[in-house]
Amino acid sequence: MTVPLLSVRDLSxxxxxxxxxxxxxxxxxxxxxxxxxxESGSGKSVTALSILRLLPPSARLTGEIVFKGQDLxxxxxxxxxxxxxxxxxxxxxxxxxxxxxxxxxxxxxxEVLAVHRGLRPNAARARTLELLDAVxxxxxxxxxxxxxxxxxxxQRQRVxxxxxxxxxxxxxxxxxxxxxxxxTVQAQILTLLKSLQQRLxxxxxFITHDLGIVRSIADRVCVMTNGDIVETGPVSTIFATPxxxxxxxLLAAEPKGTPPVSNPDAPTxxxxxxxxxxxxxxxxxxxxxTGHIRAVDGVDLTxxxxxxxxxxxESGSGKSTLGxxxxxxxxxxxxxxxxxxxxxxxxxxxxxxLRADLQIVFQDPFGSLSPRxxxxxxxxxxxxxxxxxxxxxxxxxxxxxxxxxxGLPPESRYRYPHExxxxQRQRxxxxxxMVLEPKFVxxxxxxxxxxxxxQAQVVDLLRELQRRHGLTYMFISHDLKVVRAxxxxxxxMRNGKIVEQGEAADIFSAPQSxxxxxxxxxxxxxxxxxxxxxxxxxxxxxxxxxx
Amino acid sequence: MSAHAxxxxxxxxxxxxxxxNRRRWDNFRANRxxxxxxxxxxxxxVLTLGSELIANDRPIVVSYKGELLxxxxxxxxxxxxxxxxxMPIYTSDFMVKEIADNGWAIWxxxxxxxNTRDGLQPGSGATPPSWLLSRDEACARYPLEADDPNCNxxxxxxxxxxxxxxxxxxxxxxxxxISILFGFTLTILSSxxxxxxxxxxxxxxxxxxxxxxxxxxxxTSIPALYLLxxxxxxxxxxxxxxxxxxxxxxxVSLVGIVRAEFLxxxxxxxxxxxxxxxxxxxxxxxxxxxxxxxxATLTFMPFILSGSVVTxxxxxxxxxxxxxxxxxxxxxLFQGKENLQAPWLGLTGFFAIAIIMTLLVFIGEAVRDAFDxxxxxx
Numbered sequence: 072m073t074v075p076l077l078s079v080r081d082l083s084x085x086x087x088x089x090x091x092x093x094x095x096x097x098x099x100x101x102x103x104x105x106x107x108x109x110e111s112g113s114g115k116s117v118t119a120l121s122i123l124r125l126l127p128p129s130a131r132l133t134g135e136i137v138f139k140g141q142d143l144x145x146x147x148x149x150x151x152x153x154x155x156x157x158x159x160x161x162x163x164x165x166x167x168x169x170x171x172x173x174x175x176x177x178x179x180x181x182e183v184l185a186v187h188r189g190l191r192p193n194a195a196r197a198r199t200l201e202l203l204d205a206v207x208x209x210x211x212x213x214x215x216x217x218x219x220x221x222x223x224x225x226q227r228q229r230v231x232x233x234x235x236x237x238x239x240x241x242x243x244x245x246x247x248x249x250x251x252x253x254x255t256v257q258a259q260i261l262t263l264l265k266s267l268q269q270r271l272x273x274x275x276x277f278i279t280h281d282l283g284i285v286r287s288i289a290d291r292v293c294v295m296t297n298g299d300i301v302e303t304g305p306v307s308t309i310f311a312t313p314x315x316x317x318x319x320x321l322l323a324a325e326p327k328g329t330p331p332v333s334n335p336d337a338p339t340x341x342x343x344x345x346x347x348x349x350x351x352x353x354x355x356x357x358x359x360x361t362g363h364i365r366a367v368d369g370v371d372l373t374x375x376x377x378x379x380x381x382x383x384x385e386s387g388s389g390k391s392t393l394g395x396x397x398x399x400x401x402x403x404x405x406x407x408x409x410x411x412x413x414x415x416x417x418x419x420x421x422x423x424x425l426r427a428d429l430q431i432v433f434q435d436p437f438g439s440l441s442p443r444x445x446x447x448x449x450x451x452x453x454x455x456x457x458x459x460x461x462x463x464x465x466x467x468x469x470x471x472x473x474x475x476x477x478g479l480p481p482e483s484r485y486r487y488p489h490e491x492x493x494x495q496r497q498r499x500x501x502x503x504x505m506v507l508e509p510k511f512v513x514x515x516x517x518x519x520x521x522x523x524x525x526q527a528q529v530v531d532l533l534r535e536l537q538r539r540h541g542l543t544y545m546f547i548s549h550d551l552k553v554v555r556a557x558x559x560x561x562x563x564m565r566n567g568k569i570v571e572q573g574e575a576a577d578i579f580s581a582p583q584s585x586x587x588x589x590x591x592x593x594x595x596x597x598x599x600x601x602x603x604x605x606x607x608x609x610x611x612x613x614x615x616x617x618x
Numbered sequence: 619m620s621a622h623a624x625x626x627x628x629x630x631x632x633x634x635x636x637x638x639n640r641r642r643w644d645n646f647r648a649n650r651x652x653x654x655x656x657x658x659x660x661x662x663x664v665l666t667l668g669s670e671l672i673a674n675d676r677p678i679v680v681s682y683k684g685e686l687l688x689x690x691x692x693x694x695x696x697x698x699x700x701x702x703x704x705m706p707i708y709t710s711d712f713m714v715k716e717i718a719d720n721g722w723a724i725w726x727x728x729x730x731x732x733n734t735r736d737g738l739q740p741g742s743g744a745t746p747p748s749w750l751l752s753r754d755e756a757c758a759r760y761p762l763e764a765d766d767p768n769c770n771x772x773x774x775x776x777x778x779x780x781x782x783x784x785x786x787x788x789x790x791x792x793x794x795x796i797s798i799l800f801g802f803t804l805t806i807l808s809s810x811x812x813x814x815x816x817x818x819x820x821x822x823x824x825x826x827x828x829x830x831x832x833x834x835x836x837x838t839s840i841p842a843l844y845l846l847x848x849x850x851x852x853x854x855x856x857x858x859x860x861x862x863x864x865x866x867x868x869x870v871s872l873v874g875i876v877r878a879e880f881l882x883x884x885x886x887x888x889x890x891x892x893x894x895x896x897x898x899x900x901x902x903x904x905x906x907x908x909x910x911x912x913x914a915t916l917t918f919m920p921f922i923l924s925g926s927v928v929t930x931x932x933x934x935x936x937x938x939x940x941x942x943x944x945x946x947x948x949x950x951l952f953q954g955k956e957n958l959q960a961p962w963l964g965l966t967g968f969f970a971i972a973i974i975m976t977l978l979v980f981i982g983e984a985v986r987d988a989f990d991x992x993x994x995x996x
Binding site: 395398400422423424426427429430431433434435438439440441443444452453456457500503507 | 886887888890891892893894895896897898905906909910
């Protein structure tokens with residue numbers, strides 16, 4: 072290898088008594104893409120932030136970060152500022168919050184140019200247009216005056232990339248730049264990054280937890296766990312012959328298995344006809360309703376006992392709203408018949424009697440558990456409502472049973488949610504639903520906030536619970552890999568409408584609509600859609616459709 | 619809450635404080651200034667609660683002819699001590715002699731209550747604190763002057779007397795007690811009303827919120843001082859009447875924050891989760907949302923308390939407060955204003971108010987920092 076552009080030696084970062092990384096070393100050559108892979112908490116983002124010394128003041132750094140012969144660990148603030156955004160720039164994970172909502176795009180990109188190049192407004196505007204054009208924003212001139220909220224997630228991330236590239240940096244640090252985006256948008260952004268990198272000849276440090284992305288975009292890869300780099304090497308070698316146990320574990324962690332076979336003659340327990348959830352748009356002083364956002368627009372569906380209905384679609388397709396509407400957590404019109412009861416006519420009080428049978432597990436295990444209640448209060452709450460005759464001891468016994476079912480020890484019931492990891496929290500949320508012995512459970516993206524290896528465990532757990540208790544699931548997800556492991560039947564939603572529905576196996580093997588085909592392509596071949604054939608497109612082996 | 623009590627045999631049973639609250643408590647204790655202020659304030663408060671035992675013109679315990687009597691707490695007729703009529707004046711020569719002949723008495727360290735006029739006071743008007751006077755000057759009012767057995771520390775006016783020959787130290791003790799008690803009661807009542815009103819508005823939102831908010835806007839535009847002027851010209855403002863009137867306007871102060879917390883919180887996923895479990899609205903508000911709002915409330919409480927103390931003081935100073943003759947910090951300041959030749963009156967009032975306010979603000983700052991999530995989770 073030639074002289075590295077960036078060389079990290081023995082880097083240790085500590086926060087008080089906690090060690091975030093331990094003696095990590097890696098190099099990046101000019102023009103190379105290095106991927107840093109690991110699960111959450113492995114220290115990869117901290118490493119990325121430390122390169123530009125963007126960590127909070129409580130962090131202590133030891134070791135060396137040498138960039139073009141200059142040690143950034145000891146560099147004074149003025150020299151760091153000259154490097155930041157000029158020689159090294161960064162793209163963050165969340166395009167919603169990394170752009171300032173009160174400034175126009177032109178101002179935000181122009182600021183970088185003014186700080187490092189001293190460009191005057193007119194020159195800066197010309198350069199901004201050039202950059203927006205380069206990152207593929209259509210009609211950039213009209214977008215200059217736009218505020219971040221007027222752009223979609225993908226467009227925002229493109230603006231972030233334009234800001235990062237404004238001064239043609241030598242190194243681009245991309246911290247999970249596509250995690251918050253839909254699969255189809257993710258593919259576009261990756262393609263863009265790869266082609267820009269080729270054109271500008273810059274090096275890239277790409278941080279991700281998604282092995283599919285690594286395979287398609289990186290030259291070399293470092294695998295991180297618990298603050299250590301356990302394996303480094305070219306992508307092809309690591310994927311073909313992983314040496315370290317953790318790498319093998321990571322590679323094997325994708326959700327596997329097939330859903331239990333459902334009985335086609337089982338009774339229908341959920342029957343929904345022409346379900347609509349419209350949110351009114353109100354304008355003017357009199358707040359007249361001028362139109363509606365059609366979150367769910369005329370959906371018909373049936374679910375049989377013991378089967379899993381997968382609902383897939385990109386964000387904003389109305390799939391979560393559909394789940395909420397089924398449980399009457401949002402107002403809707405149309406008929407909903409669950410277990411022979413028409414739900415729409417029931418008052419909120421009359422619904423309460425049914426709620427034990429209809430449960431929901433939410434997406435975010437950090438948000439869905441009250442931080443101020445202990446685990447046994449959280450799980451016992453539903454019992455107090457629906458089984459009021461239970462004594463404290465009986466209730467405690469049921470809480471322990473429910474914890475056991477989700478694989479948590481009984482002592483954990485006296486602890487508080489913040490003492491658990493994401494996967495354990497999701498198990499608690501599942502236990503809260505299961506303790507009431509429901510018949511129908513809506514699973515609203517229960518795995519999307521979790522690491523890959525944890526996802527697989529949660530999927531296995533859900534399948535096991537379904538088999539044991541004959542549960543009926545409605546599984547909402549944007550992640551087709553997870554859906555494939557759980558769903559018997561599938562509906563594909565877009566803009567509140569169903570675009571395709573049928574047996575999961577049929578849809579996975581032969582999608583009918585164009586939209587479904589795009590989704591599948593983006594999900595299963597994390598494709599860098601090559602314009603000039605340069606970047607690789609990695610085909611995953613064709614999946615064995617569940618029979 | 620019995621449903622949540624952990625069985626006793628459990629090895630990992632938790633204390634009554636959740637870990638989060640324990641960390642907040644530790645944060646509070648780590649703030650030395652706030653921690654000491656809390657203890658000083660509590661010491662002052664407990665001391666003033668026992669004002670009757672510290673400054674009183676009646677003995678605490680009297681043994682009279684083999685009988686134990688508690689004149690500080692019970693009104694005994696004079697006939698009990700062989701007198702004729704009315705209430706005994708325990709400091710009179712007759713009573714002192716009668717009790718000394720037939721038993722003994724334990725006196726509080728200061729022999730004046732808030733309403734005791736020192737009858738031996740030469741002329742009328744304020745006398746300076748005793749430590750500013752020589753023994754001869756301080757004892758000039760007694761028949762035997764400096765040799766009089768009554769001219770002892772307990773009969774000195776350590777902070778002087780006011781224009782009506784009341785002992786200032788005694789009035790300060792009783793006045794602080796009434797100010798702090800008034801402040802506490804007003805703070806707690808207005809917090810409770812504010813919490814309920816804010817919670818209902820924030821949780822239900824929509825029309826409830828809209829109507830209540832407009833009502834509050836109209837309500838707060840009523841000038842409270844004029845209303846007090848009118849009311850106090852009609853009825854004598856006792857402790858509870860004044861409390862009621864001030865409560866009418868002070869409950870608004872917390873509504874804004876509590877409403878904001880509930881508005882923010884009602885869309886949290888764990889609230890939706892509780893709704894999906896079929897938990898009733900009242901329980902959701904009480905168990906899931908109130909703890910969120912409590913942080914803001916507790917942070918504001920010391921400041922509301924100091925505000926309440928100041929309000930009562932200023933009303934007393936203006937003569938719109940408690941009935942005439944009630945000892946209060948505002949009355950002390952009023953006396954100081956009326957008797958500019960006696961600066962110890964104004965200074966005593968000023969320092970008392972300043973110290974209480976300072977302590978409360980220090981405590982408030984420490985509480986605020988302890989609840990700061992950036993520190994609590996650090």
